[in-house]
Amino acid sequence: MNDMITVILICTGVLFNIFGCIGLIRLPDVYNRLQSATKCVTLGCCSILLGALIHFGIGSAGMKALIAIPILFFSATVAAHALIRGAYHFGTGLDKRTVKDDYKNAVK
């Protein structure tokens, strides 16, 4: 039973990772790529770690998997803020489909 849940959770995680990486390749500019990749890959890896927690049970190894989840969440989101802000200040242009840019006036 535990094996079944582990395999299902890891499958879900790998599926989300596939969506994130397709987005990383297909989407047009750096902001949209960062958006799809950060969301999908973070949740996918959290799902895989949850599968590891179910597999090892509550114990030395399971706790390591559980601790890795909040660390992964905070580091991924903060890194995404830093990268997207850095990309804007670097001068990367927005895609031609962009309809609105309020940030341009604030930076000057």
Next chain:
Amino acid sequence: MTEFLTVLLYIQIALSAACLYRIIIGPTIPDRMVGIDIFGILVVGICAIIAVQTEKSFILDIGIAWVILSFIGTLTLAKYLSGKKLNE
């Protein structure tokens, strides 16, 4: 179950090849940095799958350390992008 996990492990490694594609092809410098950031997160998933497959728990430690190091690396790259020194 072990064989199935091996298949999933190969899929995950192929996904990190997609990140490598973005790092090599990426038209601008921020694109390459996004590739590096996502690659750092994917490696944690690879570590967790290997740990489940081989029943060795010390690989999860490698995963945690990898998350923190990749976070610091990404912050450094972002500082470089916004044109600041490292102590600002």
Next chain:
Amino acid sequence: MRYLAVFILSLVFWLLLTFSLKIPNLIIGGLASLLSAAIFSDMYFKTPSKLLQPHRYFWFLIYLAVFIVECIKANFDVAYRVLHPAMPIKPGIVKIRTTLRSDFARTILANSITMTPGTITVDLIGDEFYIHWIFVRSEDPEIYTGMITGLFEKYIKRFAE
């Protein structure tokens, strides 16, 4: 008080990570926690007495449930946009005003916005978040402020302000 809070948090983190209660382990963990509390205690917990109010933990749990549901919805949203052959995106950077005051609450709000459907925080200047939105549904500031932060702001105000 702040010193004690950082010390207890880092000791609990160490004990969870090593998961054993042997004497040498406790000594090493205590020494490392003392060191990190001495160095970092003036950076965290402006008002540590908030940690002792139990109703904050209750609202935190409710917030966590809402956040996980939104997070899963975000993933299906991204999957739909990525797998659709025409890629239905209409990106834009919008400006929203926040009513939260403390730094901790603002950090939590920015992280929540990053993980919810279609939005990612770019910057915070003064009281205003700048948010990159993958599909701009509305041009009216009132409506999109409610769409993006309305769900989280009331819970975060209860446990982090």
